[in-house]
Amino acid sequence: MSIVLLAKNLGLSISTVSRALNGYDDVSAATRERVVLRAKAIGYRPNPSARRLGAGKTSAIGVILPAASSTGQAVDSMYSSLLCGVVTEIEPAGYHLLASMQAKHDAAREAALYENFIRGGWVDALLIVRTRVHDARLELCRAAKIPFVTYGRTKSDEPYAWVDTDNEKAFHLATTRLLDLGHRRIALINGPDEYYFAQLRRRGYLRALASRKLKPEPAWILHGDLTEGSGHELCRSLLIRSPAPTAFVCATDSMAIGAIAACREAGLSIGSDVSVIGYGNSSLSAFCDPPLTTMEHQVFENGRYVGRALLQLLRKEIQPADVHYLEPVVLVPRKSDGPAPQ
Amino acid sequence: MSIVLLAKNLGLSISTVSRALNGYDDVSAATRERVVLRAKAIGYRPNPSARRLGAGKTSAIGVILPAASSTGQAVDSMYSSLLCGVVTEIEPAGYHLLASMQAKHDAAREAALYENFIRGGWVDALLIVRTRVHDARLELCRAAKIPFVTYGRTKSDEPYAWVDTDNEKAFHLATTRLLDLGHRRIALINGPDEYYFAQLRRRGYLRALASRKLKPEPAWILHGDLTEGSGHELCRSLLIRSPAPTAFVCATDSMAIGAIAACREAGLSIGSDVSVIGYGNSSLSAFCDPPLTTMEHQVFENGRYVGRALLQLLRKEIQPADVHYLEPVVLVPRKSDGPAPQ
């Protein structure tokens, strides 16, 4: 009974107090100031549950994070930066982040999770991450008419709001760099093919090869989860064949670390016998041995972009079709790559 | 108007429907079943906002994550595992996780953040992480009479619910291992001293030295943030002095990676000239060069423990004083340590 107390205290009606605090213009400036001051003085805080019920909004933005590995015991650390950026933007606007996790990808369970979030009325908007080539989650959101932004693109006929990094360009860049260094046998250690980013990266890789009239070798395009273990295993599987690749472009820095470990085990010298390029410019990449040549993208800044877009969509200041932000990726040269061996 | 529709549809009163669905025992088994079935049939979902208002509970558990570095653009990746564990437990019970972030530690701003979470009625319970030696957040929660569990201990006169890993034992273990390998000049590259875990680790380190009648060298106990960069810088500052330590115990695997980089730059061979031990057994630690000897703790499992404890506290099945779980830490020997050089 808090706003009624405040109203009584001020000798005003509840509705006037409510409208004063919410910035409606049908209350005089003098009254508004009086209300705001008194509210602060007696420490009034609107009850969020009541506010939600009254307004029909939750002031929460939902995100469901995919587990990094099959064990479901962790989340790709990239999302920590992304969410930091999102929170930085939405918190000042009074929004909170409602986070859930998805242990393993299972279409039915995933749909149920999102269904619950949306239909259950838990959130006003959604952030969709780790988009797949064809992603049923978009349809779910559209059907429920709930605003959403995806981090990563997908194949969709209808326009939707997305923020992404230029995966294709990035891997074109990295592959070209290796080609310029004289490499001709370049492997792509990619992420799961169901994710659109993996396809885009492969496209960049293939374009780079094609521009030099090189035929891609299908056996050198591999898919794994994004962990060190996977990078290690895939790289090893390539090294025991002959001829083996002389260069590896990896989907994450973690995979690159795994690949480097495999190369070292094979007695190869990284940066001379063999070249490895990672992706993400993780804090570790500058300190491993050798320092990792990698691709940098500004995840935190992307998160802020996502946050701003969500707010604008919620306020209907913008249409989903207007949210298309493709971040360029820059290559950070270090020591894990070098001229192709003779 | 959903429950009224369901009630009308069933020819029952709203209250009976509500009580049937919520498992009260003053409704007959037959009626309950009828209600539950019909609810599922017409796809009824209680509106969480209304439920919150009615019941005065939010069914949300709050957590405020501290930024990993001073830039505030990321969160210690350990928390990803911890929260995975928490969510695994609380989600089936109908609770959600409300996550916020704290860019930089600033007592006033932190208090305001927690104050808002609690007083604002956003959450039913709180998870407090990265505990300091004296932690004002406990008082805040106690004053507000809101249940909470800390991950990490603190100095407090009153009992409180905590889950922690045995930091003291862990660092006693690591230091003893190095002593057994013949090292006599062992440095501790610790976390910020305001965190209780850092003090406990130092205590373990000191106890190990004392048990061999060794005097600690204050200059060899350093504090930094938990990043590679910090580990690198601190280690380097020790290596340029004479005599330099022959072994380093680090507060995180990341710091250990940084320290290893510094040793390599100094021309030292890791595992023979110098030994480095990390903490956390991150996925990377098995793949770096050399593979990192480190200490393992089960963050995900701890998160599950935390989640269960929170649920029990909320249901008043247990008292805060009963939640005291100290997880043992095991050492994972790899190749980054070895016998002390002559």
Place this chain on the structure above:
DNA sequence: AGGCACGGCAAAAACGTTTTGGGTGATAGA
């Protein structure tokens, strides 16, 4: 037969907001 406990259900209050649809008095225009 009367009293009592109790199982099963319903009516209504409570939760604390937001939003809707006026209403009042002052000012301006005819």
Place this chain on the structure above:
DNA sequence: TCTATCACCCAAAACGTTTTTGCCGTGCCT
């Protein structure tokens, strides 16, 4: 003077639950 407009404010409905209170009938005990 009368009417229209406007700035400002209010009463009441709405939001969809949970919880409290009480009622009614049934069966048991005395």
